[in-house]
Amino acid sequence: MDNLSTTSDDKLLDFLDGNLTQSEIETFKSDLANSSPLQRRLEELRIIHESLQSQKLESPSANFTERVLRNISQLPVASFNPWRGVFILLGIAIATGLGLYVLSSGSADSLSVPINLQSFEIPGGIKNTLPSFSINMRTLTNTILFANTAIAFLILDRIILRPLFRSRNALNY
Amino acid sequence: MTLTGVQDPNSMQEEFDVIDQVIKGDHDLYRVLVDRYKSYAFTIALKILKDKEEAEEAAQDAFIKAYKYLGKFDKRSKFSTWLYRIVFNTAVSYKRKMKVQHSSVENISIEDSLNHSSAIELKDKRKFINQALNRLSDQDQVAVQMFYLKELSLEEVSILLNVNLNTIKVRIHRARQRLADELKTILKDEALTL
Numbered sequence: 001m002d003n004l005s006t007t008s009d010d011k012l013l014d015f016l017d018g019n020l021t022q023s024e025i026e027t028f029k030s031d032l033a034n035s036s037p038l039q040r041r042l043e044e045l046r047i048i049h050e051s052l053q054s055q056k057l058e059s060p061s062a063n064f065t066e067r068v069l070r071n072i073s074q075l076p077v078a079s080f081n082p083w084r085g086v087f088i089l090l091g092i093a094i095a096t097g098l099g100l101y102v103l104s105s106g107s108a109d110s111l112s113v114p115i116n117l118q119s120f121e122i123p124g125g126i127k128n129t130l131p132s133f134s135i136n137m138r139t140l141t142n143t144i145l146f147a148n149t150a151i152a153f154l155i156l157d158r159i160i161l162r163p164l165f166r167s168r169n170a171l172n173y
Numbered sequence: 174m175t176l177t178g179v180q181d182p183n184s185m186q187e188e189f190d191v192i193d194q195v196i197k198g199d200h201d202l203y204r205v206l207v208d209r210y211k212s213y214a215f216t217i218a219l220k221i222l223k224d225k226e227e228a229e230e231a232a233q234d235a236f237i238k239a240y241k242y243l244g245k246f247d248k249r250s251k252f253s254t255w256l257y258r259i260v261f262n263t264a265v266s267y268k269r270k271m272k273v274q275h276s277s278v279e280n281i282s283i284e285d286s287l288n289h290s291s292a293i294e295l296k297d298k299r300k301f302i303n304q305a306l307n308r309l310s311d312q313d314q315v316a317v318q319m320f321y322l323k324e325l326s327l328e329e330v331s332i333l334l335n336v337n338l339n340t341i342k343v344r345i346h347r348a349r350q351r352l353a354d355e356l357k358t359i360l361k362d363e364a365l366t367l
Contacts, residue, residue, distance in 0.1 A: 009350045044353040051302045052321040052349075060215040060229050065207045068236045072200060075241065 012042050016049045085159030092152045099145045103138065111137035188252055196243055207236055210253055213324055214260045220318050221264040221311055231267045235260040254329045261333055265311060305355035312336075313348040320345050 014020050015028055032038050116132040188206070195203045214235060218228035239246075239256050246255050306314055312334055319330045331341040 010346055013346050013349060041353075044357060045349060047298075048302070048305075048349050048352045048356065051298065052317060055318060055321055057212045057322065057324075058216045058219050058225075058228075059212050060232060064211050064215070064229065064233065065204055068207050068211075068233050068240075069201065069204055071233065071237050072203065072240050075237070 008038060009041065009045070012038070012045050013049075015042075016045060085155060088155050088159065089152060092148055092155070096145055096148045096152070099141050099148065103141055103145070109138050113137070185251060189248055192243060192246065192248075192252060195240070203240055206252065206256075210256055211236070213253070213322075214256065216322065217257055217260045217315065217319070218264040218267075220315055221261070222268055223307075227267060228264070231264045232260060234267075235263040238263065250332065251329070254325070254332050257325070257329075257333050258335070261315065268311070301356055301359050302352070304359055305352045308355050309348055309351060313344060313351075316341060316344050317348040317352070 011020075011028060015025070020028060032042065112134045114132070114134040120130075191202055191205050195206075211232065215228055215232045218231040218235070219225065222228045222231060235256070239259050246252065306318075309317070316330060316334055319325055319333065320327065325333065327341055327345075328338055331338045334341065336344070
């Protein structure tokens with residue numbers, strides 16, 4: 001587009017697209033008759049215009065539809081349901097809340113469960129070698145709370161966040 | 174359904190009914206939608222990927238994604254526009270992932286019907302125009318080719334590419350200008366002016 005402006009190109013393209021009014025076409029034709037650069041540019045754009053106009057729709061393979069339907073039939077039935085994850089998380093939150101209440105009340109501090117393995121009926125001579133110990137309820141509650149929190153994060157990631165982001169990425173909205 | 178950018182409202186309602194049936198569990202009815210839109214979906218994917226096998230994979234993947242998320246289609250737009258956008262995004266992500274660098278010459282079929290510029294052989298002309306097209310961005314290539322396929326309105330092309338209507342108009346004008354310039358560069362002026 002050597003000496004021609006973008007405006008001229010727009011006019012030429014509008015002419016090719018059939019977007020000019022009758023009076024604009026008359027003016028355009030008179031401009032065209034007096035300008036060989038404009039005529040040359042019109043030819044350049046016309047080649048592009050007519051080539052693109054002659055495009056046709058492409059057809060996929062004959063079994064395209066069958067393959068799509070076959071793939072669909074193999075899809076897992078379960079679909080993304082954030083509520084399922086929310087309910088599980090709610091359950092974990094309640095359990096953690098109860099655990100924290102027990103801890104903060106101090107009622108678990110003084111409790112301990114003695115475990116004497118020798119009291120079990122175990123055949124053979126190993127019975128006398130088994131130890132006796134006690135489990136402090138505070139330590140047990142702490143461990144359960146820790147495990148609960150870890151499970152909650154896992155569920156949040158696997159059941160809610162990942163499917164959510166995957167579904168957003170798939171549609172790219 | 175008509176083959177223009179405008180879809181008959183009755184046909185749209187019929188299509189929405191089909192979609193409702195599919196969501197309710199009549200999966201085989203999805204065949205109606207696949208058969209109706211597979212050629213255009215495949216063409217969009219092919220314009221981006223320039224490889225028939227990859228384009229077929231991407232188009233299939235897009236139909237499967239559309240099926241999975243059919244419940245999220247809000248019926249505010251035409252199903253075709255929603256589907257083609259999924260096809261476009263899927264094809265672009267295929268291109269990014271697989272770094273497809275195939276030559277488009279063998280796979281894109283722009284039928285040639287030029288009569289006045291006999292200086293360029295048909296085969297060469299097709300090749301040169303494809304070369305010029307390849308120098309445009311993915312979005313510009315798709316915009317200009319979708320515009321000429323005339324199946325979608327300009328507004329639908331703008332939705333497909335996620336840009337506003339004025340931007341798409343300007344983009345199609347500029348893309349054609351650039352195509353002409355690129356073609357001129359490729360042909361070194363004289364071939365065009367012979």
